[in-house]
Amino acid sequence: MIKILHLSTSDLEGGAARAAYRIHQGLQSRSIDSQMLVRAKDSTDPQVKASGHPLTKLGPISTDLPLKLRGITAQRMFSVQWFPDAIAPAVQQINPDLIHLHWICNGFVQIETLKTLGRPLVWTLHDLWPMTGGCHEILGCDRYQQHCGHCPALNSPGENDLSRRIWGRKARAWQTLNLTVVSPSQWLADCARRSSLLGNYPIEVIPHGMDLDRYHPIEGAMARQILNLPPERKLIMFGSGSVSSYRKGFDLLHGAVQRLKLEEPDLDIEVIVFGSSPPKTPLSFPCPVQYLERFHDDVSLALIYSAADVVVVPSREEAFGQTASEALACGTPVVAFNATGLKDVVSDRLNGYLAEPFDPQSLATGISWVLNHPEPQQLQTVARQTALAQFALAQQAQRYHALFTELLGGAGPVQ
Numbered sequence: 169m170i171k172i173l174h175l176s177t178s179d180l181e182g183g184a185a186r187a188a189y190r191i192h193q194g195l196q197s198r199s200i201d202s203q204m205l206v207r208a209k210d211s212t213d214p215q216v217k218a219s220g221h222p223l224t225k226l227g228p229i230s231t232d233l234p235l236k237l238r239g240i241t242a243q244r245m246f247s248v249q250w251f252p253d254a255i256a257p258a259v260q261q262i263n264p265d266l267i268h269l270h271w272i273c274n275g276f277v278q279i280e281t282l283k284t285l286g287r288p289l290v291w292t293l294h295d296l297w298p299m300t301g302g303c304h305e306i307l308g309c310d311r312y313q314q315h316c317g318h319c320p321a322l323n324s325p326g327e328n329d330l331s332r333r334i335w336g337r338k339a340r341a342w343q344t345l346n347l348t349v350v351s352p353s354q355w356l357a358d359c360a361r362r363s364s365l366l367g368n369y370p371i372e373v374i375p376h377g378m379d380l381d382r383y384h385p386i387e388g389a390m391a392r393q394i395l396n397l398p399p400e401r402k403l404i405m406f407g408s409g410s411v412s413s414y415r416k417g418f419d420l421l422h423g424a425v426q427r428l429k430l431e432e433p434d435l436d437i438e439v440i441v442f443g444s445s446p447p448k449t450p451l452s453f454p455c456p457v458q459y460l461e462r463f464h465d466d467v468s469l470a471l472i473y474s475a476a477d478v479v480v481v482p483s484r485e486e487a488f489g490q491t492a493s494e495a496l497a498c499g500t501p502v503v504a505f506n507a508t509g510l511k512d513v514v515s516d517r518l519n520g521y522l523a524e525p526f527d528p529q530s531l532a533t534g535i536s537w538v539l540n541h542p543e544p545q546q547l548q549t550v551a552r553q554t555a556l557a558q559f560a561l562a563q564q565a566q567r568y569h570a571l572f573t574e575l576l577g578g579a580g581p582v583q
Contacts, residue, residue, distance in 0.1 A: 170572055171201040173264035175255065177276040180210035180464060182409065183490050184271035184294035187352070187376045191268070191292070192216075194377060194565030205258055207276045210464070217262075221254035227275020238330065243321050244414065245304040247273040247297055248334060256284045266290060266572055273297060273304075279334070280341045288575050292350045292374075295487050299363035301331030301338075305415050305485050306359070313362045315339075338365050345369075348575060350568075352376045352488035353509035372571060375512065376488050377564030378497060380555060382466040385499035385548065386474035397458070397475050401438045402539050405476035405500075407491045409462075411444045417482035417505075422451045423528030424482070428535055429454040435539065442472050473498035478538040481510060484526055489513045496520075497555035499548040501541075503534040519551040 174192050178185035188204070189211065195202040202215065207227065209218035230251045235242060255277050259267065269282075269291040282289065295304040301316030303309075309320055311331075318324060319331035342365065349371045351357035357373045360366045392399050404425070408416040418441075425439060439453055442460040450457070463469050473479060479495035481504040486492075488509040492502045496519055504510040506522035516522040521534030541547055 169199070169201050170266065170576055171264045172203070172266055172268055172572060173259065173262050174202065174204040174268045174270060175272055175277060176204060176206050176270035177272055177274050178208040178210065179204055179206050179213070179216045181208060182271070187294060187488075187490060188270035188292070189213075189216075190376070190378055190561060191564065191568060193379070194561045195568060197562070198565055198569055200569060203262060203264070205255070205262070207274070217258075219254065219258055221258070223252055223254045224276065227251050227253065229275070231273075231275040234330065240322055240324075240330065242303075243323060244307070246302045246321055247304065248302060248330070249273060249275070249277065249279045251275050251278060253278045253281055255281050259285055259287070265576055268292065268572075270294060271297075279337050282345060283341050287346075289345055289347045290350060290571065290575070291347060293352070293356050293360065293487060296356070296359060298349075299360055299366045301333075301335035303331070307415065307485055310362075312359075312364065314364055335365070348372065348571070350374050350571070353486075353512040355508045355511060356487045374564060374567045374571075375558055376490055376493065377559050377561040378490075378494060378555075379466065379561050380497055380559070383470050383473075383494050383497035383555070385552060386471055388474055391471045391475035394471055395460070395475055397440065398438060401436050401456075402477045403475060404437055404439050404535060404539075405472065405479045405495075406439065406441050406482075407443045407472075407479070408441075409443050411441060411447050415483060415485050417484050417526065419451070420482040420484075420526055420528050420531060421480055422453065424480075424531035424535060425453055425455060427529055427532040431532070432536060435536075437539070440472075440476065469494060470498050473500050476500050477544075478503055478520075478535060480504070480531070480535060481514075482526075482531055483508070483510065486510050492520075493555065493559045496551040497559060499552045501538045501547040501551050503531065503538060505531070515550075515554065519547065519554045 176188040179189045192202050204216040234248045267287045271294045297304045300312040303321040316335040317327040317332035347369045411418040438456045446459045473495045479502050481492045486509040492513040502514050502520035504514050505525040507525040514520045523530035523534045
């Protein structure tokens with residue numbers, strides 16, 4: 169039996185962590201020896217080990233120090249990953265056959281550590297950090313295709329900036345890795361192929377999966393009653409850990425709802441935001457807005473998706489878009505922009521609507537198209553069918569199992 173060790177900063181906190189934990193669960197369901205090593209453990213899974221080493225605890229505290237010492241305020245998430253870690257000895261103690269990397273930032277794994285692990289590596293991409301000089305989202309920047317520098321995320325005027333130096337550290341440390349890259353979407357895979365750091369490695373595409381027995385349609389009226397949501401209004405759902413995130417596009421949803429109410433003033437709508445607290449200065453919507461608390465368990469999330477008439481994912485950039493795939497699994501159509509990883513999840517005018525990037529008016533048209541659809545049940549059915557066909561956890565686990573077996577020299581296909 170093959171033995172897999174997943175390295176992830178967390179097992180449940182955030183979309184990348186939940187995606188990693190689902191892969192771990194899927195492999196366990198196939199009787200594979202799968203373990204996780206994390207900095208922050210939130211689950212009760214005995215096969216998830218939290219690194220309690222002092223270096224691991226100090227990593228998050230020190231992660232922004234190089235920026236602070238240079239007086240730099242990053243315009244978006246930026247990870248230096250300079251602080252030493254204690255990962256290699258922990259890996260040796262577990263002694264896996266293969267190491268599966270996930271989101272490993274926030275001071276968890278130093279860039280130079282990967283070359284010391286001594287095992288075949290598979291890296292599932294959850295954002296663009298593995299291929300850049302420090303930023304996690306490119307938002308139109310293509311400098312990662314060369315060697316970074318003059319970084320817009322750092323507002324740096326010169327070529328030989330911090331991003332160039334971090335790119336250089338990665339290039340030196342990773343040039344001889346035994347590495348296979350996995351992307352959850354075609355868009356992110358294409359970014360990796362164009363990347364100067366990852367472009368020469370094998371790149372596979374395996375969409376994120378989920379347990380479709382947990383994420384399933386729940387009768388809408390019952391879901392609203394449980395969540396104490398209005399029974400009659402059209403509910404527009406938006407989910408994000410922060411409404412202030414430029415990447416998540418809450419401002420674009422705000423503009424779309426304003427246009428929607430101007431064009432259809434009698435449309436009785438309400439915006440429901442889950443996963444984030446209200447901002448200090450809330451945007452003024454032309455309709456009621458409710459902010460729900462963060463939800464981590466699958467049952468609560470399935471209720472939220474099932475209560476909605478439409479889930480809007482107005483992100484400017486998504487590696488995949490788990491909010492969209494989870495909504496579809498619960499039979500709720502999704503409106504998103506026809507860009508980045510969401511193009512792999514939403515099928516235009518079949519299970520939702522793909523709007524012109526990044527146009528609030530087009531987004532409003534898409535929301536209206538869903539809310540006024542003459543056969544909403546058809547949209548809901550196709551949404552669920554999409555999830556069954558593309559996002560089943562068992563299918564994802566089988567594909568990872570086959571990849572791991574191939575990389576470790578196994579014979580024949582994995583059934």
